[in-house]
Amino acid sequence: MEGKKQMLATLVGCNYAGTPHELRGCINDVVAMRDTLVARFGFAPRDITVLTDDDGGRGSSPSAVLPTGANIKRALAEMVSRAAPGDVLFFHYSGHGTLVPHRRGHGHDGRPDEAIVPCDFNLITDVDFRQLVDRVPQGATFTMVSDSCHSGGLIDQEKEQIGPSADQLAVDSCTPPAASARARFLPYATVVGHLSGASGVNASHHVADHLLALFGADASAKFRHHDNAPSPDGGILLSGCQTDETSADVPGDDDEEAAGVGGNKACGAFSSAMQAVLAAHPAPVSNREVVSRAREMLREKGFEQHPCLYCSDANADAPFLCQQQEPAL
Known part of the structure; x- marks a missing residue:
């Protein structure tokens, strides 16, 4: 007898509270997503791992x-x-999120690579996500939503379905987001400056030297030897923006620009747009439709970011999180 399909999730929200890099909506994003996974997609709470950097003082179900x-x-x-x-x-x-320039003698196209910034600044790069997806069993799917700056392409060498190369963007028609919204972006120099104080390595060195000094084997595989070609996989990336763009962190207030994107609760513009798309379409929607509709919603609200989709052709038109149509009664 065929075993029951598992639905497994890992949700991460970093607000960096009490630091110069503080954000407001990241933990709210993953709390909202956890509720959606359970209520709509049938995930069991025990199969959802939540990692957040809050202290529990705001009633947001802190992570241990x-x-x-x-x-x-x-x-x-x-x-x-x-x-x-x-x-x-x-x-x-x-x-x-941040962008990491290539070390001298590394890389082949001269373009910086994408990374997310955990609460300890031990960067996780597109190479790490490539290696992770390559370990996913054939026939399983790994869907990644990254509501962070420069998140386009966070699974290295995944095929672009919606993005700057796959379509033409009406960037000129967009107006800037609300002045109170903050970009979820840390400049490379800020990351190096933060790490150099702890690593003891001169700030003029590449971030790899700082990360290897501080974290050793726990540093990104990008900065250690890796030589593995991507294999056909079930990797699916829904990114909050293009590689060259920032993603907005919307404050929790009654600001007119925020209304309808996050209401009165701090949130990520893309995470909130995804929630609105799913709420408005209870029937299964494809990965392509989720990204396209979120793009349109953000454009209408004046957010200057373009969510992207990276995956195989088959997964582009597959239902988001493999949601099945309810049988007719």
């Missing part, structure tokens, strides 16, 4: 495990290790 780089990678590795063919795996990240 901080979202450090090592803890995030460990949670994702454990989720993948439990997976079997046919299973549905989901990862939602809300927090800062």
Whole structure:
């Protein structure tokens, strides 16, 4: 008898409270997503791992495990290790993103690579996500939502379905987001400056030297030897913006620009748009439709970011999180 399909999720929200890099809506994003996974997609609460950096003082269901780089990678590795063919795996990240320039003698196209910024600044890069997806069993799917700046392309070498190369964007028609919204972006120099104080390595060195000095084997695989080609996979990335764009963190107030994107609760513009799309379409919607409709909603609200989709052709038109149509009565 065929085993029941598993639905597994890892949700990460980093608000960086009490630091110069503080955000407001990231933990709210993953709390809302956890509720949606349970109520709409049938995930069991016990199969959802939540990592947040709050202290529990705001009633947002704090996590017992901080979202450090090592803890995030460990949670994702454990989720993948439990997976079997046919299973549905989901990862939602809300927090800062950054771009990492190539070290001299590394890389082949000269373009910087994308990374997310855990609460301890131990960067997780597109190479790490590529390697993770390559370990997903054939026939299972790994869907990743990253509501962070420069999140386009966060699964290295995944095929672009919606993005700057796959279509033409009406960027000129967009107006800037609300002045009170903050970009979920840390400049490379800020990341290096933060790490150099702890690593003891001169700030003129590449971020790899700081990360290897501080985190050793827990540093991104991008900065250690790796030589593996991507394999056909079930990786699906829904990014909050293009590689060259920022994603907005919307404050929780009555600001007119925020209304309808997050209401009165702080949120990520893309995470909130996704929630609105899913709420407005109770029937299964494809990955392509989720991204396209979220794009249109953000454009109408004046947010200057363009969500993107990276996956195989088949997964582009597959239902988001493999939701099945309810049988007619």
